[in-house]
Amino acid sequence: AQTVTQSQPEMSVQEAETVTLSCTYDTSENNYYLFWYKQPPSRQMILVIRQEAYKQQNATENRFSVNFQKAAKSFSLKISDSQLGDTAMYFCAFLRDDKIIFGKGTRLHILP
Amino acid sequence: NAGVMQNPRHLVRRRGQEARLRCSPMKGHSHVYWYRQLPEEGLKFMVYLQKENIIDESGMPKERFSAEFPKEGPSILRIQQVVRGDSAAYFCASSPSTGLGNTIYFGEGSWLTVV
Numbered sequence: 001a002q003t004v005t006q007s008q009p010e011m012s013v014q015e016a017e018t019v020t021l022s023c024t025y026d027t028s029e030n031n032y033y034l035f036w037y038k039q040p041p042s043r044q045m046i047l048v049i050r051q052e053a054y055k056q057q058n059a060t061e062n063r064f065s066v067n068f069q070k071a072a073k074s075f076s077l078k079i080s081d082s083q084l085g086d087t088a089m090y091f092c093a094f095l096r097d098d099k100i101i102f103g104k105g106t107r108l109h110i111l112p
Numbered sequence: 113n114a115g116v117m118q119n120p121r122h123l124v125r126r127r128g129q130e131a132r133l134r135c136s137p138m139k140g141h142s143h144v145y146w147y148r149q150l151p152e153e154g155l156k157f158m159v160y161l162q163k164e165n166i167i168d169e170s171g172m173p174k175e176r177f178s179a180e181f182p183k184e185g186p187s188i189l190r191i192q193q194v195v196r197g198d199s200a201a202y203f204c205a206s207s208p209s210t211g212l213g214n215t216i217y218f219g220e221g222s223w224l225t226v227v
Contacts, residue, residue, distance in 0.1 A: 044218070100205075100216055
């Protein structure tokens with residue numbers, strides 16, 4: 001079975017600080033995709049960043065970057081220079097073939 | 113290029129009634145997925161469909177729930193004889209195909225409240 005674990009139910013950081021959200025996953029597959037989705041209070045699911053498992057280089061999107069450790073099956077999200085608008089639920093997700101499996105999420109609060 | 117469109121955004125039903133949720137995928141996307149999000153929980157996979165075919169319904173409850181994606185028109189998630197436990201956000205997502213490299217895009221969700 002493929003599972004995604006987010007060990008931090010909730011986090012708070014001061015505006016402009018850097019924060020790292022953890023995610024581990026379990027799979028026997030070698031080729032897959034990983035994602036981080038953001039769900040703000042509006043409840044819309046917004047794709048933040050994605051990583052192809054066959055790429056060793058960590059994905060980066062502006063202030064968002066990942067630390068992908070394939071052997072450890074770890075996929076953490078780093079948010080630099082955090083902003084108030086980053087306040088949201090963040091879901092780590094695993095894609096293989098036809099299905100995305102989500103973690104339970106981390107609620108992130110950015111404090112002014 | 114419009115995104116994944118879901119309607120209604122909010123739906124209230126009394127226990128025992130039927131709920132129908134609609135999803136129009138992004139233009140050019142032929143694959144549709146339905147997910148359910150209970151309060152304070154993550155998204156749980158329900159069903160994956162291609163045009164006129166159900167590919168994977170392993171996450172669908174065995175009774176009262178059904179989904180379709182006809183050749184013409186939106187995908188529909190149908191819940192018969194709703195109960196309070198069906199109250200949740202239902203998200204639709206679409207992708208152009210299942211090939212690795214295709215990102216799945218989500219709609220804004222439909223919130224079902226059963227009273």
